[in-house]
Amino acid sequence: MAKDKKAKAAEKKARTAAKSSKKAAKKEKKVTNKRRPGDDSDSDDQDIDAILEEYKLKQAQHMAIAETICPPPPVRANSILMPHPTNSKELFLFGGEIYTGTPPIAKFFNDLYVYHTERNEWRSYTSPNSPMPRSGAAMTSNGQGKPELWLFGGEFSSPKQGIFYHYADFWKLDCSSREWTKIEAKGAPSGRSGHRMTHYKNYILLFGGFQATSPITTKYLNDLYIFDTNTHTWTTIPIPASYLAYPPPRSSFSFLPHEHGAVLFGGYSRVKAASSSSAQQALSHKKKSLGQKIKDLPLYHTDSYLLRINPADPKLSKWEKRKKPGNMPTTRVGITMAHHRGRGVMFGGVYDVEDSEEALESKFFEDMWVYAVAQNRFWEIKMRKSKKVVKKDDGGAAISRRDRAKQDELELLKNLALLETKAGVTTTAEIPLPIEVEKEEEEELKNPLAKAEPSLILPAARFNVALAVQGDWLYMYGGTFEKGDVEITFDEMYKVNLEKLDGVITIFKRDSVIGGEEDMDLDDDDEDDDGEEDSEMDDEETEDEDEKAKADEIKRKQEEGRKAKALKKEAVETPLSPISPTSPTFTDNATEIVEPESNLPLPLPFETLREYFVRTSELFQSEVVEELRFKPVSVAEATTVKEIRTAAFEMAEKRWWDVREEVREEERKLEELGVTESVVMTDKDGGSGGGSGGPRRR
Secondary structure, eight states: OHHHHHHHHHHHHHHHHHHHHHHHHHHHHHHHHHSOTTTTTTOTTOOHHHHHHHHHHHHHTOOSOEEEEESSOOOOBSOEEEEOSSOTTEEEEEOOEEEETTTTEEEEOOOEEEEETTTTEEEEEEOSSOOOSOBSOEEEEOSSSOSEEEEEOOEEEOTTSSSEEEOOOEEEEETTTTEEEEOOOTTOOOSOBSOEEEEETTEEEEEEEEEEEETTEEEEEEEEEEEETTTTEEEEEOOOSOOTTSOOSOBSOEEEEETTEEEEEOOEEEEEEEEOOHHHHHTTTTOTTOOOEEEEEEEEOOOEEEEEOOSSOGGGOEEEEOOOOBTOOSOOBSOOOEEOSSEEEEEOOEEEEOSSSSOOEEEEOOOEEEEETTTTEEEEEOOOOOOOOOOOOGGGTTSOHHHHHHHHHHHHHHHHHHHHHHHTOOOSSOOOOOHHHHHHHHHHHHOGGGGOOOBSSOOOSOBSOEEEEETTEEEEEOOEEEETTEEEEEEEEEEEETTTOOOEEEEEEEEEEEEOOOOOOOOOOOOOOSOOTTHHHHHHHHHHHHHHHHHHHHHHHHHHHHHHHHHHHHHHTSSSOTTSTTOTTBOTTOOBOOOOOOOSOOOOTTOOHHHHHHHHHHHHHHHHHHHHTTSOHHHHHHOOHHHHHHHHHHHHHHHHHHTHHHHHHHHHHHHHTTOOSOSSOOOTTOOOSOGGGSGGGO
């Protein structure tokens, strides 16, 4: 009997445990289904080392170096484009990142691509021993004519870019075998990204960069390291006590080889500075004790330094500050010059104007410059139409005897082949064609871009373009453009002949990727039905936050309404009244001109100007393009993509304000019904979620 009781108790205990386990599993499954993808990607307990370990396991699955002919690489930003040191027909593309999706997720790459410039062909390479995924790394050749490329550092982040990791590893790529080798040497630099490397004889020079100590804190560096490729040793150059002739900390600068070492130009950093607010300035005469506010301000470097290397003892190498370069272009960042025959070549860039801690206006550039390293001077590059030499016939007098002989020979061979075909005669030898015709046809078969017509218009404005020079050709890959919170990553590649400067040839161009707009429409109406003790408290906190947000939104709309009425009143009382003959909306007899109703989309209730333009930008750009059809051909062809986008935004802004009062009335009616939310939800905090990928990466 006792045994039966014990058995029943054990069974009951087992049933209770199974029931509890089943309930817990069901609850976990329900929470997992409700969670949006990537919600826990930046949780406090996330281990970024585990993410990297997962990449290592995937990498180990590659048993040998594999080569695959493929289309151009997937779109990415902050990648590396390098020419083959000894093969003038190949370019190497490595790494990069892309930040897209809803919600936006960061993806990093560690794939290696080789572009054959003559065949216009891409090949991808995978190997078991390869650097981990990263962006913002630096790469250089060794300067000794060996088929090697050297890579250091870079950064990796969690999917939402809340946690960052900076690499401190050093790699060598054998350009012939496509094999990576990790270099272990004492005294290596600390982990970083945004740094630059170049070469001098058997030395590799590394300077600067930054480290993200947190998602909002960045430390800029100005330490200098020299690596001896013969002895595989690092040498640290100490910063002298006299700081005047030593470059300040920075990233995203240009580092070009020089006959005595290297030349540094430009760069970007942020510095702490004290600035009084407007309110403090207004009350400064009353309250002298008001403190100054410390701000993190951008610093655009326009200085230049010469690094003079001492080959006998690298520790004795010194910096020398140069004069300000002559004919310098407009201040900008997000550019890194590619080296070409003793000069640097740059394209694009961006300059940010921070009106406040929240507002950021950026000016993007689409011009091209060369920097003569020895002369320390800039020149702007302009495309020019190539001159084609046209031979005049003049009755055959201008045709040389050699040309007439070639034409006669070709005609004779064709006639001979025709006669042999009619007579049924076959010959083992093929009919020879002129050497020039053979070369042209062979080149056209190998490379479809051989006869591509260059465009005199440079690519659209952007920054952080990957540049590389192979021979006399400049190759431009990717780049980024920003408009408010919208980030556009270009998926395209171009080339320019730096000798002829006869235009830009498009290698490939695909639809750009738009990111940075996070979908904030989280309709999690399905609450947990398990009756947990904390649910009521969480609901109360959520309701309080919602009420506060609604109150702030109503207050903001009331303030906008008062400003709009004041502007309207000011417009009515202006000296240029609507009944004036000079007013564009009235004729001489004061008859109002009735404009046709526009078919452009209207703003939705509670939709901000930014949200409205993001939703309708394609329609307004199409409207601008349609208007260009009725303008002179020269004007239409000269209009850039940047100008089209600017005109589209101005059109959207005018449309938004033209119907603002009607939309306000609709908003008032909806508020009476209890509706206070925007139909189109976007990222209200104004952040792009880019974390470390913000201005400091430029």
